[in-house]
Amino acid sequence: MKRPRLAAARAALLPLLLALAGGLAACNGNDHLSDAYGNFEAPEVVVSAEVSGRLVRFDVEEGQRLAAGAVVGLVDTTQLALQRAQLRAQREAVRSRLRSVRAQIDVLEAQQRVALTEKARLERLLARDAAPRKQYDDVLGQLDVLEAQIASVRTQTATIEAEVAALDVQLDQVADRLARSRIVNPVAGTVLVTYAEAHELAAAGRPLYKIADLDTMELRAYVSGAQLPHLRLGQRVTVLIDDGPTANRTLEGEVTWIASEAEFTPKLIQTKEERVNLVYAFLVRVPNPDGALKIGMPGEVRFTAPTP
Secondary structure: OHHHHHHHHHHHHHHHHHHHHHHHHHHHOOOOOOOEEEEEEOOEEEEEOOOOEEEEEEOOOOOOEEOOOOEEEEEOOHHHHHHHHHHHHHHHHHHHHHHHHHHHHHHHHHHHHHHHHHHHHHHHHHHOOOOOHHHHHHHHHHHHHHHHHHHHHHHHHHHHHHHHHHHHHHHHHHHHHHHHOEEEOOOOEEEEEEOOOOOOEEOOOOEEEEEEOOOEEEEEEEEOOOOHHHOOOOOEEEEEEEOOOOOEEEEEEEEEEEOOOOEEOOOOOOOOHHHHOEEEEEEEEEEOOOOOOOOOOEEEEEOOOOOO
């Protein structure tokens, strides 16, 4: 009685074994496997304060799109404005001294011209013995004194002009700090995270927000040394991302960078056993007009489009 039962059990299991074998054969015959795997990233820019002070204005929110060159905040400039006013007043006072010295030079040069005229007149009189020699010598002495005074005052002029130049440099420095008090967004993109709020104190170098251009994403993937000869810059590839539990979405991309040196397989995308293998990283630029691609999202790369 046991043998008929065993035969019946074997007969019932046979269809299941055949179905399983067929499934395994189908899996082994799959030729649509991707050539590389990785994650999407975008060049991120951390915008920091360039001067210290209170954030009078900070108009940045996470998820906000900003244009390049947009003024998004302002650090308090009260002290800089006062310093600029003080420097301007000092410069005006020095310029007033300079004008006074130049006027003094004009007076001395006028006296010199008069003395030169008198000298020429006395020389003509002396030629006819019509003037005393002492009067002529007095005029020569007066000219020597005037020449020395003019040279001395001109030295003061050079010193005062140097003071004005130094104040101009200080004013330029204050103007530069005032310009850097304005927080200007450097690149067009989407704000990923903010690190500050309006009315907080900001220190020079303190990060304020992080921004990235998400209109075009980069997929960082890895290939083995055997695959490397099939990869080249500018190559068009097919990129796949998840589009539901079982479906994939196909995108087009372009290889923009290939590593020149091998590295160990990153921990994030491979098992511990496979991390001992050497691979080459490469980047694929993928347009992201609808924002479907996100930073950190996994993706696959196929060097040739899959056959339907």
